[in-house]
Amino acid sequence: MARALVLGAYxxxxxxxxxxxVDAGFDVTGLGRSSQAAQRSSLPVDWVIRDIAQLTIVEWQDLLExxxxxxxxxxxxxxxxxxxxxxxxxxxxKALTRAAETMPLRVVQISAAGVAEDASTEFFRSKARGDAVIKRGLSDWVILRPTLVLAPEAYxxxxxxxxAAAIPLVQPKVLPDAMIQTVSIEDVASAVVRAAxxxxAAATILDLTEEGTQSLATLTETMRDWLGVSPxxxxxxxxxxxxxxxxxxxxxLGQLGWRSPLRRSAVQVLRDGVRGDPSNWVATxxxxCMSLHETLSRMPATRQDHVFARVYLALPLAIATLSFFWVISGLIPFFDLPGTISILTDRSAPSWLSALAVIGGAVLDVALGMAILWRRWAARAAMGMIALSAAYVLGSLITAPDLWLDPLGPMVKVLPGMMLAGFVALVLEDR
Known part of the structure; x- marks a missing residue:
């Protein structure tokens, strides 16, 4: 059985x-740096969890054996x-090609349509340099350059x-004149199997794309129809x-670990247009490749797709709300520290304990409000918010139960905050 190693397999x-x-009969090993993402993928493959950027030539040789x-x-x-x-x-x-230069194997490089060493984004320029490394260092290679890939999953x-297509009542037009070509993930996977x-033929570069082209505005409208959202x-x-x-x-936010699709590189790619030449692929x-409408017809939208689209917009708003709320709630007590402490001392709590609870709680509030903005700590910060809120609830029931008598008071408002933090913790996942 032929063996394939897939980098970034999740x-x-x-x-x-x-x-x-796997369906074509290959024995597949997946390589990626996140064990959690590999586990969630549910792929029937063996996994090697490593960061490809850190692998030495010797380590590559062991993997490629x-x-x-x-x-x-x-x-x-x-x-x-x-x-x-x-x-x-x-x-x-560079390390991969050095390790593979004497091995009887083929490298299939999935690049991107439009790459060039003088492109407007470092994404395209670095992809072009990577393609050049493979072309110089190996003889048996195929480079595939898809346009905008559409799949049942979305990242x-x-x-x-x-x-953007799922926003109710409003359809904002972003770069409406940008011209986009798409390709189905089925066509990309089929091309990879053919290359494998x-x-x-070796030393072939192919664009993978539909023949037609549409504006970004038209593409968004088509996705809106696909999701079943009202005009x-x-x-x-x-x-x-x-x-x-x-x-x-x-x-x-990218410097805090968030891979937002609104970063300058992604916007510039759209501004330049996403286009390829389908003729070379057909010539082989x-x-x-399927047209946009054919691609969407083969993966009809479900209720889960509709919900995902709405949640994708709601998540950053929820994180921003939590961060603002927790930072502000932690700073406010310092504007009138004696008055805030008196809320507890007036209810017979020891002064030292009251001061510790107020100051310590305020510092933790600010820390959690800042931590949730860092992608690496976001889920744990959300769980910390729930735990600290639960401690506030328990402490208030013991020392100041009268605060719960006001239906719009500070303690009642803790509960929806806990639910919002729970939503963030449940929805966040890493690739």
């Missing part, structure tokens, strides 16, 4: 390729707290596209300055 493209290779094909579906959109484009797209491939830009079987009442065009401001904020004997 990602949107990687997971589909791994499944397709016995492999017939390597599929590189690993990638990142922009530098951030968790990603370095040069390391993922270039450095890792990043495709998730944002669904979310060596049905595509909008208002369709305002988002000013360019507003989009740039949102991108700047998204870049800042491949069937024409």
């Amino acid at each position: 990602g949107l493209i990687g997971s589909a390729c791994a499944r397709a290779l 016995g492999c017939d094909v390597v599929v590189n579906a690993a990638g990142a959109l922009q530098d951030g707290a968790r990603d370095r484009l040069e390391a993922i797209h270039v450095t890792a491939l 990043g830009g495709t998730a944002l596209l669904r979310a 079987r060596k049905e595509i 909008p009442i208002f369709s305002p065009t988002l000013p360019d300055w507003a989009l740039r401001a949102m991108s700047s904020l998204a870049d800042l 004997g491949g069937s024409p």
